Amino acid sequence: MWVIFSQNKNSLCMKDIFLIMNPGSHSGRSRQTFDQIIGLITRSGVDFEYHNTLDLDHAILLSRNANLEGYKTIVAVGGDGTINAVVNGFYTPDGHRISEAKFGVIYTGTSPDFNKSYGIPVNIDEAVAIILKGKTLEIPIGMISFEPRDRPDDNCNPDSSSVRYFVCCANIGLGAMLARKANSGIRRKLGDFSGTLLSLIGLLVSFKSITVICMENSNEIQWNKLTNLSIGITPYIASGIQVPVHFTDQGKKFYRLIVQNLNLFCIVPLLRKVYSGKPFINSNYLSLDYSLQVKLSSPQQVEVEADGDPVGFLPCRICFAFDDLDLIS
Template structure:
């Protein structure tokens, strides 16, 4: 099945939807492009709008609830099924006279920002688009957004704001922003949101807009990636970096795996993919509260998982000639150095060296695991006798047992898996390279 198509459960193939599809008005949500003004703030600016004192662009994007299942589940994240559009008028199809052919836009800020039949908007708002997950860090981002927005407005001037509401929204909104001419896409959230934004940049042949740059304001439970890259947590410093717009190329990994329904899926990752205990920990963290923060959420989930989980037999094949079946607690394919709320699994990994660092935690007893657990956090993991780390460009893994995946802090599926290096895949705004 060629890329650009995906099939339903009956095997029928369907074209991708256009960026702005033709469907009923109720299948659209409003989006505001402004001097940092959010949709919920629009009502307070109504008088200014009418008077022309406040410049706000208004339009519609497809409602995420139109889709029967989240992206990335059984498909590449960019694939959508035509038949998954929900018809609010009944089961007989969307009447022709109800279809929309024009992306409506009142463009006070950037004249000509009209999207008609999928034609990209002209880049306005300084070419900067914020993708914001208000639910990140157990809702803290939503509470902090007014302050972040005000500081960003002072530093950056005008920009577009797109808020996520559910799974894979950040992917869709990033892709729309790039199609609209964004030069800088700023992710505000945690590693999971950042992963979706990264996937929004990437297509089957690589980055969909190579001249665009990705920026990150880390506000999440774990934020392990910034332990490897030089992206500061301090808001003023990171906004200054975005203003200076100096990007460095970073590597990504491309992952082929099975989703929870055993369907083949593909996605990119920026930090670490692991299988074994890591997937179990992610599954537990994402099903429980994160109110105590990243470190305590992950360490608690790790301790519980250690008591309930058992080692797995995994066949691992690397492009460097390594080809073994081993008993392991966890295997990490690392682009960055840390995952799981501070676990230092690949102390020598770099995000710009074009190589994965594959760390294998071998056949330890439970007592040995607890005795050596501190070494997982202090950088001494590779000193252990039953821990191996090798470099590779391609990794294949399979198991006859149920082995869950950890992908940048999310649990999207299970083995078998193929991981391939995508060197210098996109440009990240940071203080220094690597």
């Protein structure tokens, strides 16, 4: 059911703000903030509507419809998965924006990596105030194009069923397994940071390395003992992990954080480096570089994770969407 709030009696709907609210975020505790959010916006006198999500696919559909229906501002109310889903609803399969709508975030999840990266407050009152002001920043959006193994096409322009967008980071290798394990309930028991860290340590000890082939500008790199490849935009990822990058340093490029050739003696220094956020010297097991776009494949079945949720399998291409997103911040 659509819920409509209109302060203008001469108009059915001004289509100002549409809230996409995930009641399941933060293990269901997100719902407790909904009355507060609705009350704050109601008292502002702004015309708005809201809809609760059934799942993340439903959030994508709601976002796409809101873009098509002409809302000026579309807001994700939830965690990282909700943010990712709502952003996916802003884009066509070829990387273009559906509309000129602004994107806003009211965070009610567990690990506000996106908010930290762009300086968006997690306090509900402050977040709503920023949404109402509407000041925007253009941000780049990553585009993952999954392909059948036998398709030779070289451009980043696939069918709609094989495209996913991301705002923070995509992981190839251990990342998808970490997302599944951390999302399975351990974070609910131990907390976001401790649950994710414990899951990560367990996987680092047991994970069997994979082979991934990376093509960039006709240059091929093959990692034969890869644990994880992070292709990212924002410095904050995965519940406390911080990549030592700054947007001004990388320009409009992805960073590539490569973990490979691991043994038991590397695990402790690796964890120190990825959780400290401090610059490090590239080594045999951890390195950082930059890329505009990549094509990735593997002789094995390798899963891809984006913004905290598994989204598909190699092969894929990762590039930037053609249109940046107007983020309210």
